[in-house]
Amino acid sequence: MRTSLQRTVYTIYARRLRAQLTGADLPRHIAIVMDGNRRWARQAGFEDARIGHRYGAEHLDEVLRWCAEMGVRHVTVFVASVDNLRKRAADEVGNLMRMMEEVVAERLRKPTSIWQVHLAGRLDVLPDSTRHALKLAEEATRDNGADFHLTIAIGYDGREEIVNAIRSLLETAARAGHGIDDVAQRLSADQIAAHLYTSGQPDPDLVIRTSGERRMSGFLLWQAAYSELHFCDVYWPGFRKVDFLRALRSYAARHRRFGA
Incomplete structure:
Protein backbone atom coordinates (compact mmCIF):
# COMPACT_ATOMS: atom_id res chain seq x y z
CA MET A 1 0.00 0.00 0.00
CA ARG A 2 1.33 3.40 -0.91
CA THR A 3 2.08 5.97 1.75
CA SER A 4 0.67 9.47 1.47
CA LEU A 5 4.04 10.73 0.24
CA GLN A 6 4.27 7.98 -2.38
CA ARG A 7 0.78 8.80 -3.64
CA THR A 8 1.70 12.48 -3.89
CA VAL A 9 4.92 11.76 -5.78
CA TYR A 10 3.08 9.35 -8.09
CA THR A 11 0.37 11.93 -8.84
CA ILE A 12 2.92 14.64 -9.61
CA TYR A 13 4.87 12.28 -11.89
CA ALA A 14 1.71 11.17 -13.72
CA ARG A 15 0.76 14.82 -14.31
CA ARG A 16 4.24 15.57 -15.63
CA LEU A 17 4.05 12.65 -18.05
CA ARG A 18 0.60 13.78 -19.18
CA ALA A 19 1.86 17.32 -19.75
CA GLN A 20 4.72 15.99 -21.88
CA LEU A 21 2.15 14.43 -24.21
CA THR A 22 0.27 17.66 -24.86
CA GLY A 23 0.24 18.17 -28.61
CA ALA A 24 2.17 14.94 -29.21
CA ASP A 25 1.44 12.50 -32.01
CA LEU A 26 -0.47 9.76 -30.19
CA PRO A 27 -1.64 6.38 -31.47
CA ARG A 28 -5.24 6.06 -32.56
CA HIS A 29 -5.13 2.27 -32.15
CA ILE A 30 -3.36 0.44 -29.32
CA ALA A 31 -3.10 -3.34 -29.13
CA ILE A 32 -2.26 -4.94 -25.80
CA VAL A 33 -0.94 -8.38 -24.85
CA MET A 34 -2.29 -8.59 -21.28
CA ASP A 35 0.37 -10.94 -19.94
CA GLY A 36 1.42 -11.94 -16.43
CA ASN A 37 -1.83 -12.43 -14.48
CA ARG A 38 -0.71 -15.64 -12.74
CA ARG A 39 2.80 -14.39 -12.01
CA TRP A 40 1.35 -11.21 -10.54
CA ALA A 41 -0.89 -13.26 -8.24
CA ARG A 42 2.00 -15.40 -7.02
CA GLN A 43 4.14 -12.31 -6.46
CA ALA A 44 1.26 -10.70 -4.52
CA GLY A 45 1.14 -13.74 -2.21
CA PHE A 46 -2.10 -15.38 -3.36
CA GLU A 47 -2.11 -19.14 -2.88
CA ASP A 48 -4.28 -19.63 -5.93
CA ALA A 49 -2.54 -17.96 -8.89
CA ARG A 50 -5.75 -18.19 -10.93
CA ILE A 51 -7.11 -15.22 -8.97
CA GLY A 52 -4.80 -13.12 -11.13
CA HIS A 53 -7.25 -13.58 -14.00
CA ARG A 54 -9.98 -11.77 -12.04
CA TYR A 55 -7.68 -8.87 -11.20
CA GLY A 56 -6.55 -8.78 -14.83
CA ALA A 57 -10.12 -8.78 -16.15
CA GLU A 58 -11.14 -6.00 -13.77
CA HIS A 59 -8.05 -3.97 -14.68
CA LEU A 60 -9.16 -3.81 -18.30
CA ASP A 61 -11.89 -1.35 -17.28
CA GLU A 62 -9.32 1.07 -15.90
CA VAL A 63 -6.99 0.84 -18.89
CA LEU A 64 -9.86 1.44 -21.29
CA ARG A 65 -10.69 4.56 -19.31
CA TRP A 66 -7.11 5.80 -19.72
CA CYS A 67 -7.32 5.15 -23.45
CA ALA A 68 -10.54 7.12 -23.75
CA GLU A 69 -9.04 10.00 -21.76
CA MET A 70 -6.11 10.16 -24.21
CA GLY A 71 -8.32 9.98 -27.28
CA VAL A 72 -7.35 6.42 -28.24
CA ARG A 73 -10.49 5.21 -30.00
CA HIS A 74 -9.39 1.72 -31.05
CA VAL A 75 -8.08 -0.89 -28.62
CA THR A 76 -7.39 -4.58 -29.28
CA VAL A 77 -6.65 -6.90 -26.37
CA PHE A 78 -5.16 -10.39 -26.57
CA VAL A 79 -6.99 -12.59 -24.06
CA ALA A 80 -6.01 -16.14 -25.04
CA SER A 81 -4.62 -18.03 -28.00
CA VAL A 82 -5.95 -21.31 -29.35
CA ASP A 83 -2.92 -23.01 -27.78
CA ASN A 84 -3.69 -21.41 -24.40
CA LEU A 85 -7.17 -22.89 -24.47
CA ARG A 86 -6.01 -26.32 -25.57
CA LYS A 87 -2.85 -26.82 -23.52
CA ARG A 88 -3.44 -25.15 -20.17
CA ALA A 89 -5.11 -26.94 -17.29
CA ALA A 90 -8.88 -27.21 -17.62
CA ASP A 91 -9.55 -25.49 -14.28
CA GLU A 92 -7.39 -22.50 -15.25
CA VAL A 93 -9.05 -22.14 -18.63
CA GLY A 94 -12.47 -22.46 -17.00
CA ASN A 95 -11.59 -19.73 -14.52
CA LEU A 96 -10.39 -17.41 -17.30
CA MET A 97 -13.56 -18.00 -19.30
CA ARG A 98 -15.72 -17.22 -16.24
CA MET A 99 -13.85 -13.94 -15.83
CA MET A 100 -14.60 -13.10 -19.46
CA GLU A 101 -18.26 -13.79 -18.89
CA GLU A 102 -18.77 -12.31 -15.42
CA VAL A 103 -16.43 -9.33 -15.58
CA VAL A 104 -15.52 -8.30 -19.11
CA ALA A 105 -18.60 -9.16 -21.18
CA GLU A 106 -21.06 -8.15 -18.46
CA ARG A 107 -19.49 -4.73 -17.91
CA LEU A 108 -19.05 -3.96 -21.60
CA ARG A 109 -22.71 -4.45 -22.38
CA LYS A 110 -23.89 -2.04 -19.69
CA PRO A 111 -25.61 1.09 -21.06
CA THR A 112 -22.86 3.25 -19.54
CA SER A 113 -20.11 1.58 -21.60
CA ILE A 114 -18.77 3.68 -24.48
CA TRP A 115 -16.99 0.80 -26.20
CA GLN A 116 -18.35 -1.02 -29.23
CA VAL A 117 -17.22 -4.64 -28.97
CA HIS A 118 -15.71 -6.65 -31.82
CA LEU A 119 -14.52 -10.25 -31.62
CA ALA A 120 -11.49 -11.80 -33.29
CA GLY A 121 -10.60 -15.46 -33.19
CA ARG A 122 -11.97 -19.00 -33.22
CA LEU A 123 -15.15 -18.57 -31.22
CA ASP A 124 -15.97 -22.22 -31.89
CA VAL A 125 -13.21 -23.30 -29.47
CA LEU A 126 -14.78 -21.36 -26.58
CA PRO A 127 -17.26 -22.80 -24.07
CA ASP A 128 -20.85 -22.16 -25.14
CA SER A 129 -21.48 -19.83 -22.20
CA THR A 130 -18.42 -17.69 -22.97
CA ARG A 131 -19.22 -17.49 -26.66
CA HIS A 132 -22.81 -16.52 -25.83
CA ALA A 133 -21.74 -13.80 -23.35
CA LEU A 134 -19.29 -12.24 -25.79
CA LYS A 135 -21.78 -12.32 -28.64
CA LEU A 136 -24.33 -10.63 -26.38
CA ALA A 137 -21.81 -7.88 -25.62
CA GLU A 138 -21.06 -7.49 -29.31
CA GLU A 139 -24.74 -7.24 -30.19
CA ALA A 140 -25.62 -4.93 -27.29
CA THR A 141 -22.92 -2.43 -28.25
CA ARG A 142 -23.34 -2.61 -32.02
CA ASP A 143 -25.34 0.61 -32.23
CA ASN A 144 -24.26 2.44 -29.08
CA GLY A 145 -23.33 5.54 -31.08
CA ALA A 146 -19.87 5.88 -29.55
CA ASP A 147 -16.81 5.96 -31.76
CA PHE A 148 -14.73 3.80 -29.41
CA HIS A 149 -13.94 0.27 -30.57
CA LEU A 150 -12.67 -2.63 -28.48
CA THR A 151 -11.61 -5.82 -30.26
CA ILE A 152 -11.28 -8.88 -28.04
CA ALA A 153 -8.86 -11.43 -29.50
CA ILE A 154 -9.78 -14.75 -27.93
CA GLY A 155 -9.19 -18.23 -29.30
CA TYR A 156 -6.84 -16.29 -31.57
CA ASP A 157 -3.81 -17.32 -33.61
CA GLY A 158 -2.24 -14.91 -36.10
CA ARG A 159 -1.03 -17.53 -38.55
CA GLU A 160 -4.37 -19.30 -38.51
CA GLU A 161 -6.09 -15.96 -39.12
CA ILE A 162 -4.04 -15.40 -42.29
CA VAL A 163 -4.72 -18.93 -43.54
CA ASN A 164 -8.45 -18.50 -42.88
CA ALA A 165 -8.43 -15.12 -44.65
CA ILE A 166 -6.88 -16.59 -47.79
CA ARG A 167 -9.27 -19.55 -47.68
CA SER A 168 -12.22 -17.15 -47.36
CA LEU A 169 -10.91 -15.03 -50.24
CA LEU A 170 -10.59 -18.10 -52.49
CA GLU A 171 -14.07 -19.35 -51.56
CA THR A 172 -15.57 -15.92 -52.29
CA ALA A 173 -13.80 -15.80 -55.65
CA ALA A 174 -14.95 -19.32 -56.54
CA ARG A 175 -18.58 -18.43 -55.78
CA ALA A 176 -18.19 -15.45 -58.11
CA GLY A 177 -16.93 -17.75 -60.87
CA HIS A 178 -13.27 -16.68 -60.82
CA GLY A 179 -10.56 -19.25 -61.50
CA ILE A 180 -7.42 -19.69 -59.44
CA ASP A 181 -5.23 -18.07 -62.12
CA ASP A 182 -7.44 -14.99 -62.18
CA VAL A 183 -7.33 -14.77 -58.37
CA ALA A 184 -3.52 -15.11 -58.37
CA GLN A 185 -3.11 -12.32 -60.91
CA ARG A 186 -5.32 -9.93 -58.97
CA LEU A 187 -4.28 -10.89 -55.43
CA SER A 188 -3.28 -7.96 -53.22
CA ALA A 189 -2.57 -7.25 -49.56
CA ASP A 190 -5.78 -5.23 -49.32
CA GLN A 191 -7.81 -8.19 -50.55
CA ILE A 192 -6.35 -10.46 -47.89
CA ALA A 193 -6.83 -7.80 -45.19
CA ALA A 194 -10.51 -7.58 -46.11
CA HIS A 195 -10.94 -11.20 -45.00
CA LEU A 196 -9.10 -10.97 -41.67
CA TYR A 197 -10.96 -11.12 -38.35
CA THR A 198 -10.24 -7.40 -37.95
CA SER A 199 -11.54 -6.33 -41.35
CA GLY A 200 -12.71 -2.71 -41.23
CA GLN A 201 -10.53 -1.79 -38.25
CA PRO A 202 -7.32 0.25 -38.62
CA ASP A 203 -4.02 -1.50 -38.01
CA ARG A 209 3.06 -6.25 -24.01
CA THR A 210 3.26 -6.48 -20.25
CA SER A 211 5.19 -8.99 -18.06
CA GLY A 212 8.66 -8.43 -19.53
CA GLU A 213 8.30 -10.94 -22.38
CA ARG A 214 9.77 -9.67 -25.67
CA ARG A 215 7.77 -11.51 -28.30
CA MET A 216 4.47 -11.21 -30.17
CA SER A 217 3.22 -14.77 -29.55
CA GLY A 218 1.30 -14.81 -32.82
CA PHE A 219 -0.64 -11.64 -32.01
CA LEU A 220 -1.80 -9.59 -35.03
CA LEU A 221 1.02 -10.86 -37.23
CA TRP A 222 -0.43 -9.25 -40.34
CA GLN A 223 -1.84 -6.09 -38.80
CA ALA A 224 1.21 -5.22 -36.68
CA ALA A 225 3.72 -5.32 -39.54
CA TYR A 226 4.50 -1.61 -39.11
CA SER A 227 3.40 -1.11 -35.51
CA GLU A 228 5.67 0.35 -32.88
CA LEU A 229 6.36 -2.17 -30.09
CA HIS A 230 6.60 -1.39 -26.39
CA PHE A 231 7.54 -4.06 -23.85
CA CYS A 232 6.78 -3.32 -20.22
CA ASP A 233 8.32 -5.24 -17.31
CA VAL A 234 5.28 -5.04 -15.01
CA TYR A 235 2.61 -7.75 -14.96
CA TRP A 236 -0.78 -6.88 -16.41
CA PRO A 237 -2.76 -6.37 -13.16
CA GLY A 238 0.07 -4.11 -11.95
CA PHE A 239 0.19 -2.04 -15.16
CA ARG A 240 -0.15 1.53 -13.87
CA LYS A 241 -1.25 4.74 -15.51
CA VAL A 242 2.37 5.96 -15.47
CA ASP A 243 3.36 2.79 -17.37
CA PHE A 244 0.66 3.56 -19.91
CA LEU A 245 1.78 7.18 -20.26
CA ARG A 246 5.40 6.09 -20.64
CA ALA A 247 4.36 3.83 -23.51
CA LEU A 248 2.64 6.78 -25.18
CA ARG A 249 5.70 8.96 -24.59
CA SER A 250 7.92 6.31 -26.15
CA TYR A 251 5.60 6.10 -29.15
CA ALA A 252 5.49 9.90 -29.57
CA ALA A 253 9.31 10.05 -29.57
CA ARG A 254 9.68 7.61 -32.46
CA HIS A 255 9.72 8.38 -36.17
CA ARG A 256 7.53 5.83 -37.88
CA ARG A 257 9.02 4.58 -41.13
CA PHE A 258 6.31 2.12 -42.33
CA GLY A 259 8.95 -0.15 -43.86
CA ALA A 260 10.88 2.63 -45.63
Whole structure:
Protein backbone atom coordinates (compact mmCIF):
# COMPACT_ATOMS: atom_id res chain seq x y z
CA MET A 1 0.00 0.00 0.00
CA ARG A 2 1.33 3.40 -0.91
CA THR A 3 2.08 5.97 1.75
CA SER A 4 0.67 9.47 1.47
CA LEU A 5 4.04 10.73 0.24
CA GLN A 6 4.27 7.98 -2.38
CA ARG A 7 0.78 8.80 -3.64
CA THR A 8 1.70 12.48 -3.89
CA VAL A 9 4.92 11.76 -5.78
CA TYR A 10 3.08 9.35 -8.09
CA THR A 11 0.37 11.93 -8.84
CA ILE A 12 2.92 14.64 -9.61
CA TYR A 13 4.87 12.28 -11.89
CA ALA A 14 1.71 11.17 -13.72
CA ARG A 15 0.76 14.82 -14.31
CA ARG A 16 4.24 15.57 -15.63
CA LEU A 17 4.05 12.65 -18.05
CA ARG A 18 0.60 13.78 -19.18
CA ALA A 19 1.86 17.32 -19.75
CA GLN A 20 4.72 15.99 -21.88
CA LEU A 21 2.15 14.43 -24.21
CA THR A 22 0.27 17.66 -24.86
CA GLY A 23 0.24 18.17 -28.61
CA ALA A 24 2.17 14.94 -29.21
CA ASP A 25 1.44 12.50 -32.01
CA LEU A 26 -0.47 9.76 -30.19
CA PRO A 27 -1.64 6.38 -31.47
CA ARG A 28 -5.24 6.06 -32.56
CA HIS A 29 -5.13 2.27 -32.15
CA ILE A 30 -3.36 0.44 -29.32
CA ALA A 31 -3.10 -3.34 -29.13
CA ILE A 32 -2.26 -4.94 -25.80
CA VAL A 33 -0.94 -8.38 -24.85
CA MET A 34 -2.29 -8.59 -21.28
CA ASP A 35 0.37 -10.94 -19.94
CA GLY A 36 1.42 -11.94 -16.43
CA ASN A 37 -1.83 -12.43 -14.48
CA ARG A 38 -0.71 -15.64 -12.74
CA ARG A 39 2.80 -14.39 -12.01
CA TRP A 40 1.35 -11.21 -10.54
CA ALA A 41 -0.89 -13.26 -8.24
CA ARG A 42 2.00 -15.40 -7.02
CA GLN A 43 4.14 -12.31 -6.46
CA ALA A 44 1.26 -10.70 -4.52
CA GLY A 45 1.14 -13.74 -2.21
CA PHE A 46 -2.10 -15.38 -3.36
CA GLU A 47 -2.11 -19.14 -2.88
CA ASP A 48 -4.28 -19.63 -5.93
CA ALA A 49 -2.54 -17.96 -8.89
CA ARG A 50 -5.75 -18.19 -10.93
CA ILE A 51 -7.11 -15.22 -8.97
CA GLY A 52 -4.80 -13.12 -11.13
CA HIS A 53 -7.25 -13.58 -14.00
CA ARG A 54 -9.98 -11.77 -12.04
CA TYR A 55 -7.68 -8.87 -11.20
CA GLY A 56 -6.55 -8.78 -14.83
CA ALA A 57 -10.12 -8.78 -16.15
CA GLU A 58 -11.14 -6.00 -13.77
CA HIS A 59 -8.05 -3.97 -14.68
CA LEU A 60 -9.16 -3.81 -18.30
CA ASP A 61 -11.89 -1.35 -17.28
CA GLU A 62 -9.32 1.07 -15.90
CA VAL A 63 -6.99 0.84 -18.89
CA LEU A 64 -9.86 1.44 -21.29
CA ARG A 65 -10.69 4.56 -19.31
CA TRP A 66 -7.11 5.80 -19.72
CA CYS A 67 -7.32 5.15 -23.45
CA ALA A 68 -10.54 7.12 -23.75
CA GLU A 69 -9.04 10.00 -21.76
CA MET A 70 -6.11 10.16 -24.21
CA GLY A 71 -8.32 9.98 -27.28
CA VAL A 72 -7.35 6.42 -28.24
CA ARG A 73 -10.49 5.21 -30.00
CA HIS A 74 -9.39 1.72 -31.05
CA VAL A 75 -8.08 -0.89 -28.62
CA THR A 76 -7.39 -4.58 -29.28
CA VAL A 77 -6.65 -6.90 -26.37
CA PHE A 78 -5.16 -10.39 -26.57
CA VAL A 79 -6.99 -12.59 -24.06
CA ALA A 80 -6.01 -16.14 -25.04
CA SER A 81 -4.62 -18.03 -28.00
CA VAL A 82 -5.95 -21.31 -29.35
CA ASP A 83 -2.92 -23.01 -27.78
CA ASN A 84 -3.69 -21.41 -24.40
CA LEU A 85 -7.17 -22.89 -24.47
CA ARG A 86 -6.01 -26.32 -25.57
CA LYS A 87 -2.85 -26.82 -23.52
CA ARG A 88 -3.44 -25.15 -20.17
CA ALA A 89 -5.11 -26.94 -17.29
CA ALA A 90 -8.88 -27.21 -17.62
CA ASP A 91 -9.55 -25.49 -14.28
CA GLU A 92 -7.39 -22.50 -15.25
CA VAL A 93 -9.05 -22.14 -18.63
CA GLY A 94 -12.47 -22.46 -17.00
CA ASN A 95 -11.59 -19.73 -14.52
CA LEU A 96 -10.39 -17.41 -17.30
CA MET A 97 -13.56 -18.00 -19.30
CA ARG A 98 -15.72 -17.22 -16.24
CA MET A 99 -13.85 -13.94 -15.83
CA MET A 100 -14.60 -13.10 -19.46
CA GLU A 101 -18.26 -13.79 -18.89
CA GLU A 102 -18.77 -12.31 -15.42
CA VAL A 103 -16.43 -9.33 -15.58
CA VAL A 104 -15.52 -8.30 -19.11
CA ALA A 105 -18.60 -9.16 -21.18
CA GLU A 106 -21.06 -8.15 -18.46
CA ARG A 107 -19.49 -4.73 -17.91
CA LEU A 108 -19.05 -3.96 -21.60
CA ARG A 109 -22.71 -4.45 -22.38
CA LYS A 110 -23.89 -2.04 -19.69
CA PRO A 111 -25.61 1.09 -21.06
CA THR A 112 -22.86 3.25 -19.54
CA SER A 113 -20.11 1.58 -21.60
CA ILE A 114 -18.77 3.68 -24.48
CA TRP A 115 -16.99 0.80 -26.20
CA GLN A 116 -18.35 -1.02 -29.23
CA VAL A 117 -17.22 -4.64 -28.97
CA HIS A 118 -15.71 -6.65 -31.82
CA LEU A 119 -14.52 -10.25 -31.62
CA ALA A 120 -11.49 -11.80 -33.29
CA GLY A 121 -10.60 -15.46 -33.19
CA ARG A 122 -11.97 -19.00 -33.22
CA LEU A 123 -15.15 -18.57 -31.22
CA ASP A 124 -15.97 -22.22 -31.89
CA VAL A 125 -13.21 -23.30 -29.47
CA LEU A 126 -14.78 -21.36 -26.58
CA PRO A 127 -17.26 -22.80 -24.07
CA ASP A 128 -20.85 -22.16 -25.14
CA SER A 129 -21.48 -19.83 -22.20
CA THR A 130 -18.42 -17.69 -22.97
CA ARG A 131 -19.22 -17.49 -26.66
CA HIS A 132 -22.81 -16.52 -25.83
CA ALA A 133 -21.74 -13.80 -23.35
CA LEU A 134 -19.29 -12.24 -25.79
CA LYS A 135 -21.78 -12.32 -28.64
CA LEU A 136 -24.33 -10.63 -26.38
CA ALA A 137 -21.81 -7.88 -25.62
CA GLU A 138 -21.06 -7.49 -29.31
CA GLU A 139 -24.74 -7.24 -30.19
CA ALA A 140 -25.62 -4.93 -27.29
CA THR A 141 -22.92 -2.43 -28.25
CA ARG A 142 -23.34 -2.61 -32.02
CA ASP A 143 -25.34 0.61 -32.23
CA ASN A 144 -24.26 2.44 -29.08
CA GLY A 145 -23.33 5.54 -31.08
CA ALA A 146 -19.87 5.88 -29.55
CA ASP A 147 -16.81 5.96 -31.76
CA PHE A 148 -14.73 3.80 -29.41
CA HIS A 149 -13.94 0.27 -30.57
CA LEU A 150 -12.67 -2.63 -28.48
CA THR A 151 -11.61 -5.82 -30.26
CA ILE A 152 -11.28 -8.88 -28.04
CA ALA A 153 -8.86 -11.43 -29.50
CA ILE A 154 -9.78 -14.75 -27.93
CA GLY A 155 -9.19 -18.23 -29.30
CA TYR A 156 -6.84 -16.29 -31.57
CA ASP A 157 -3.81 -17.32 -33.61
CA GLY A 158 -2.24 -14.91 -36.10
CA ARG A 159 -1.03 -17.53 -38.55
CA GLU A 160 -4.37 -19.30 -38.51
CA GLU A 161 -6.09 -15.96 -39.12
CA ILE A 162 -4.04 -15.40 -42.29
CA VAL A 163 -4.72 -18.93 -43.54
CA ASN A 164 -8.45 -18.50 -42.88
CA ALA A 165 -8.43 -15.12 -44.65
CA ILE A 166 -6.88 -16.59 -47.79
CA ARG A 167 -9.27 -19.55 -47.68
CA SER A 168 -12.22 -17.15 -47.36
CA LEU A 169 -10.91 -15.03 -50.24
CA LEU A 170 -10.59 -18.10 -52.49
CA GLU A 171 -14.07 -19.35 -51.56
CA THR A 172 -15.57 -15.92 -52.29
CA ALA A 173 -13.80 -15.80 -55.65
CA ALA A 174 -14.95 -19.32 -56.54
CA ARG A 175 -18.58 -18.43 -55.78
CA ALA A 176 -18.19 -15.45 -58.11
CA GLY A 177 -16.93 -17.75 -60.87
CA HIS A 178 -13.27 -16.68 -60.82
CA GLY A 179 -10.56 -19.25 -61.50
CA ILE A 180 -7.42 -19.69 -59.44
CA ASP A 181 -5.23 -18.07 -62.12
CA ASP A 182 -7.44 -14.99 -62.18
CA VAL A 183 -7.33 -14.77 -58.37
CA ALA A 184 -3.52 -15.11 -58.37
CA GLN A 185 -3.11 -12.32 -60.91
CA ARG A 186 -5.32 -9.93 -58.97
CA LEU A 187 -4.28 -10.89 -55.43
CA SER A 188 -3.28 -7.96 -53.22
CA ALA A 189 -2.57 -7.25 -49.56
CA ASP A 190 -5.78 -5.23 -49.32
CA GLN A 191 -7.81 -8.19 -50.55
CA ILE A 192 -6.35 -10.46 -47.89
CA ALA A 193 -6.83 -7.80 -45.19
CA ALA A 194 -10.51 -7.58 -46.11
CA HIS A 195 -10.94 -11.20 -45.00
CA LEU A 196 -9.10 -10.97 -41.67
CA TYR A 197 -10.96 -11.12 -38.35
CA THR A 198 -10.24 -7.40 -37.95
CA SER A 199 -11.54 -6.33 -41.35
CA GLY A 200 -12.71 -2.71 -41.23
CA GLN A 201 -10.53 -1.79 -38.25
CA PRO A 202 -7.32 0.25 -38.62
CA ASP A 203 -4.02 -1.50 -38.01
CA PRO A 204 -2.52 -0.89 -34.55
CA ASP A 205 -0.09 1.99 -34.26
CA LEU A 206 1.31 0.72 -30.96
CA VAL A 207 1.51 -2.77 -29.47
CA ILE A 208 2.11 -3.00 -25.71
CA ARG A 209 3.06 -6.25 -24.01
CA THR A 210 3.26 -6.48 -20.25
CA SER A 211 5.19 -8.99 -18.06
CA GLY A 212 8.66 -8.43 -19.53
CA GLU A 213 8.30 -10.94 -22.38
CA ARG A 214 9.77 -9.67 -25.67
CA ARG A 215 7.77 -11.51 -28.30
CA MET A 216 4.47 -11.21 -30.17
CA SER A 217 3.22 -14.77 -29.55
CA GLY A 218 1.30 -14.81 -32.82
CA PHE A 219 -0.64 -11.64 -32.01
CA LEU A 220 -1.80 -9.59 -35.03
CA LEU A 221 1.02 -10.86 -37.23
CA TRP A 222 -0.43 -9.25 -40.34
CA GLN A 223 -1.84 -6.09 -38.80
CA ALA A 224 1.21 -5.22 -36.68
CA ALA A 225 3.72 -5.32 -39.54
CA TYR A 226 4.50 -1.61 -39.11
CA SER A 227 3.40 -1.11 -35.51
CA GLU A 228 5.67 0.35 -32.88
CA LEU A 229 6.36 -2.17 -30.09
CA HIS A 230 6.60 -1.39 -26.39
CA PHE A 231 7.54 -4.06 -23.85
CA CYS A 232 6.78 -3.32 -20.22
CA ASP A 233 8.32 -5.24 -17.31
CA VAL A 234 5.28 -5.04 -15.01
CA TYR A 235 2.61 -7.75 -14.96
CA TRP A 236 -0.78 -6.88 -16.41
CA PRO A 237 -2.76 -6.37 -13.16
CA GLY A 238 0.07 -4.11 -11.95
CA PHE A 239 0.19 -2.04 -15.16
CA ARG A 240 -0.15 1.53 -13.87
CA LYS A 241 -1.25 4.74 -15.51
CA VAL A 242 2.37 5.96 -15.47
CA ASP A 243 3.36 2.79 -17.37
CA PHE A 244 0.66 3.56 -19.91
CA LEU A 245 1.78 7.18 -20.26
CA ARG A 246 5.40 6.09 -20.64
CA ALA A 247 4.36 3.83 -23.51
CA LEU A 248 2.64 6.78 -25.18
CA ARG A 249 5.70 8.96 -24.59
CA SER A 250 7.92 6.31 -26.15
CA TYR A 251 5.60 6.10 -29.15
CA ALA A 252 5.49 9.90 -29.57
CA ALA A 253 9.31 10.05 -29.57
CA ARG A 254 9.68 7.61 -32.46
CA HIS A 255 9.72 8.38 -36.17
CA ARG A 256 7.53 5.83 -37.88
CA ARG A 257 9.02 4.58 -41.13
CA PHE A 258 6.31 2.12 -42.33
CA GLY A 259 8.95 -0.15 -43.86
CA ALA A 260 10.88 2.63 -45.63
